[in-house]
Amino acid sequence: MPEIIKNIDKKSEDRHQKIIVQKYGGTSVGSVEKIKRVARRIVERQKAGNRVVVVVSAMGKTTDDLVDLANRINPNPPSREMDVLLATGEQVSISLLAMAIETIGVPVISLTGAQCGIRTSDVHKRARIDAIDTTRIEKELAAGQIVIVAGFQGINDQRDITTLGRGGSDTSAVAVAAALKADACEIYTDVDGVFNADPRMVPHAKKLNMISYEEVLEMASLGAGVLHPRSVELAEKFDLPLVVRSSYNDNEGTLIVRKNKMEQAIVKGIALDENIAKISIMEVPDKPGIAFRLFSMLAKANIHIDMIVQNTNRANVNDISFTVNADDLQDAVTVAQQFAFEVEAQKVEFDKGVAKLSIIGTGIVGNPDIASRFFETLYKNGVNIRTISTSEIKMSTLIDKEAARDAMVKVHEAFELDR
Numbered sequence: 001m002p003e004i005i006k007n008i009d010k011k012s013e014d015r016h017q018k019i020i021v022q023k024y025g026g027t028s029v030g031s032v033e034k035i036k037r038v039a040r041r042i043v044e045r046q047k048a049g050n051r052v053v054v055v056v057s058a059m060g061k062t063t064d065d066l067v068d069l070a071n072r073i074n075p076n077p078p079s080r081e082m083d084v085l086l087a088t089g090e091q092v093s094i095s096l097l098a099m100a101i102e103t104i105g106v107p108v109i110s111l112t113g114a115q116c117g118i119r120t121s122d123v124h125k126r127a128r129i130d131a132i133d134t135t136r137i138e139k140e141l142a143a144g145q146i147v148i149v150a151g152f153q154g155i156n157d158q159r160d161i162t163t164l165g166r167g168g169s170d171t172s173a174v175a176v177a178a179a180l181k182a183d184a185c186e187i188y189t190d191v192d193g194v195f196n197a198d199p200r201m202v203p204h205a206k207k208l209n210m211i212s213y214e215e216v217l218e219m220a221s222l223g224a225g226v227l228h229p230r231s232v233e234l235a236e237k238f239d240l241p242l243v244v245r246s247s248y249n250d251n252e253g254t255l256i257v258r259k260n261k262m263e264q265a266i267v268k269g270i271a272l273d274e275n276i277a278k279i280s281i282m283e284v285p286d287k288p289g290i291a292f293r294l295f296s297m298l299a300k301a302n303i304h305i306d307m308i309v310q311n312t313n314r315a316n317v318n319d320i321s322f323t324v325n326a327d328d329l330q331d332a333v334t335v336a337q338q339f340a341f342e343v344e345a346q347k348v349e350f351d352k353g354v355a356k357l358s359i360i361g362t363g364i365v366g367n368p369d370i371a372s373r374f375f376e377t378l379y380k381n382g383v384n385i386r387t388i389s390t391s392e393i394k395m396s397t398l399i400d401k402e403a404a405r406d407a408m409v410k411v412h413e414a415f416e417l418d419r
């Protein structure tokens with residue numbers, strides 16, 4: 001075949017090639033065997049006629065081990081140095097995966113976040129991706145290479161290494177897929193997809209075939225540990241369908257897409273967050289501006305607040321309670337005490353023995369039968385509800401942590417999610 005025709009063929013072929021972004025989590029690349037298996041899977045996908053970009057996390061428990069190591073050296077490691085350290089985990093896995101692919105005889109290149117132009121804000125340990133300059137990735141793809149990208153990391157304006165927060169590789173994958181206008185973004189993990197409850201806690205949890213961004217976002221942010229919440233927000237923003245599936249089999253997985261308006265109100269899943277704590281400020285003067293003052297102090301301290309309740313027990317004073325992530329408890333109590341002192345509230349109490357149990361599904365809040373069944377199930381199991389909060393697609397209760405896992409299984413059964 002004359003040279004020129006070969007080129008033309010190549011070009012037209014290129015245009016028809018799909019770009020697939022795959023992401024493999026830490027467990028999927030947790031050992032030599034697993035890395036080899038993932039390598040074969042990636043090559044198959046490329047041989048099927050696609051351009052493949054792969055985002056990987058650090059192997060197994062590497063990131064936890066690095067955090068541990070840092071804390072043994074310095075109980076308060078500087079965030080900037082923490083990012084330099086944590087980003088090494090992904091550098092190990094991208095290089096090893098590239099080596100594994102190379103043994104199969106397929107052209108491949110690994111790139112760090114900085115090398116593939118992932119620019120982030122400069123908040124260390126929880127940076128946000130601002131932009132991706134895809135020039136390098138595109139150049140490598142055009143050269144026929146499989147591109148392996150380090151998840152979880154980027155660089156800020158000063159070219160310092162940043163990380164995106166624990167579990168952030170999902171977000172790297174979605175951002176890379178959006179920037180490349182990829183045809184698919186597949187998140188490979190050690191389970192078959194998104195379940196209607198955490199299978200480690202609810203034995204009869206079922207895999208969902210399809211779920212909306214909003215629903216999965218609630219599952220993720222309510223502690224179901226499915227996907228990094230930011231990755232789902234990004235996918236929704238760019239209208240990028242996500243597939244979550246197992247790296248161990250060819251099962252279909254779960255497709256995450258925009259909400260189907262025709263869907264009837266139905267409970268899709270249950271989530272339990274055990275890593276929370278409740279803070280109460282007793283006998284706060286009842287006058288305008290008090291809540292504003294408290295929550296602006298908490299906001300300034302960067303503390304994320306969840307359920308808020310204000311009770312009036314007697315004239316002129318209120319009790320204000322709210323929940324925070326258990327990791328923020330110490331900081332939040334300090335702020336609450338300062339506030340209580342300033343406004344002459346009576347005292348600050350806190351409670352770590354609580355958990356948040358939520359049901360999630362489009363349209364559930366407008367449906368009283370669903371609320372009634374949820375609360376009835378808790379009542380019949382002797383579970384006391386301390387606080388209730390609702391949003392358009394979820395209903396959350398604050399209950400005793402001790403009773404929470406059992407209650408979760410019962411609620412799962414009550415909504416027939418085990419069928």
Ligand code: ASP
Nearest residue numbers: 057063152166167168169
């Ligand atoms: N390796 C990082 C972590 O363990 C990022 C990720 O796994 O997505 O949090």
Ligand code: MG
Nearest residue numbers: 025026167170
């Ligand atoms: Mg993860």
